[in-house]
Amino acid sequence: MKTQIFYFSGTGNSLRVAHDLAFALGDTDVVAMSRAIREKTPVVAERLGLVFPVYMWGLPAIVDRFCRQLEASSGTYCFAVTTYGGSAGGTLTQLQRVLKLRGLTLSLGRVIRMPGNYTPMYGAPAESMQQKMFDAEKAVIPELVRQIAGEKAGHVDGGGLVGRLLSKVVYRFGMPRIAASDVKFRADEKCDGCGLCARVCPVENIVLQDSRPMWRHRCEQCMACLQWCPREAIQFGASTAGRKRYRHPDFKARDFIT
Numbered sequence: 001m002k003t004q005i006f007y008f009s010g011t012g013n014s015l016r017v018a019h020d021l022a023f024a025l026g027d028t029d030v031v032a033m034s035r036a037i038r039e040k041t042p043v044v045a046e047r048l049g050l051v052f053p054v055y056m057w058g059l060p061a062i063v064d065r066f067c068r069q070l071e072a073s074s075g076t077y078c079f080a081v082t083t084y085g086g087s088a089g090g091t092l093t094q095l096q097r098v099l100k101l102r103g104l105t106l107s108l109g110r111v112i113r114m115p116g117n118y119t120p121m122y123g124a125p126a127e128s129m130q131q132k133m134f135d136a137e138k139a140v141i142p143e144l145v146r147q148i149a150g151e152k153a154g155h156v157d158g159g160g161l162v163g164r165l166l167s168k169v170v171y172r173f174g175m176p177r178i179a180a181s182d183v184k185f186r187a188d189e190k191c192d193g194c195g196l197c198a199r200v201c202p203v204e205n206i207v208l209q210d211s212r213p214m215w216r217h218r219c220e221q222c223m224a225c226l227q228w229c230p231r232e233a234i235q236f237g238a239s240t241a242g243r244k245r246y247r248h249p250d251f252k253a254r255d256f257i258t
């Protein structure tokens with residue numbers, strides 16, 4: 001049976017999960033949501049997977065947009081996995097609501113803890129800690145795949161009442177400010193004008209002017225530009241200079257050029 005997995009990922013955690021699920025399920029297309037939006041990729045498979053990170057205890061804006069324009073038959077089996085750094089809150093409950101608007105039911109929803117990538121607040125965890133999370137991620141895949149392959153109406157990790165309430169507050173305050181928050185990005189003197197930041201940006205939010213990146217205020221805050229810059233020249237506000245970057249070790253910048 002055919003599966004399509006649509007993913008969003010800035011630093012590879014969600015991409016890792018998407019590929020691991022696809023490999024174990026077989027006969028699965030893995031498509032970047034940014035590309036699917038651009039190319040209007042239709043949902044044609046019997047099984048639909050959504051894999052993405054938690055942002056501000058909720059859905060990244062691009063995931064929300066993608067889901068709000070989903071066209072899929074109401075019988076499509078839907079599953080979702082969201083990766084998070086510390087607390088996923090009510091992210092999957094929010095997803096359930098959005099899918100319902102499209103006539104779809106989320107049959108299975110899991111949260112998987114992975115290294116946090118929000119460098120404006122913290123540096124990447126130690127490699128030994130990262131490895132523990134990668135091992136734990138690999139360990140949950142077989143059970144998830146069994147449930148997906150059996151098209152079970154399983155559990156959705158909803159975040160509990162407190163998580164859902166806090167999610168609403170944090171998300172409603174934070175999410176509308178994200179697109180323009182890129183005014184805090186700048187390239188420092190280490191920038192050599194290579195242009196990689198513009199190429200990894202999933203929403204073409206960066207242009208090079210006089211060999212320097214300029215941000216165009218339709219940012220998703222995925223951190224791909226900051227994390228993949230080979231010279232660590234991109235800073236966000238005053239706190240990121242010298243702070244340890246995070247990228248999932250299985251991927252290269254080219255995997256993010258969609």
Ligand SMILES: Cc1cc2nc3c(=O)[nH]c(=O)nc-3n(C[C@H](O)[C@H](O)[C@H](O)COP(=O)(O)O)c2cc1C
Nearest residue numbers: 009010011012013014053056057085086087116117
């Ligand atoms: C803008 C932004 C907001 C985030 N908000 C949360 C959050 O509310 N809770 C959390 O646990 N992790 C949060 N994170 C961390 C990511 O969810 C986590 O590192 C995720 O695995 C990254 O996935 P990716 O590598 O596929 O981009 C946030 C990251 C970013 C960039």
Ligand code: SF4
Nearest residue numbers: 191192194195197229
């Ligand atoms: S990736 Fe880094 S070095 Fe290259 S243009 Fe962007 S900021 Fe400059």
Ligand code: SF4
Nearest residue numbers: 201219220222223225
């Ligand atoms: S500008 Fe940077 S943080 Fe914003 S969407 Fe593009 S790559 Fe992500």
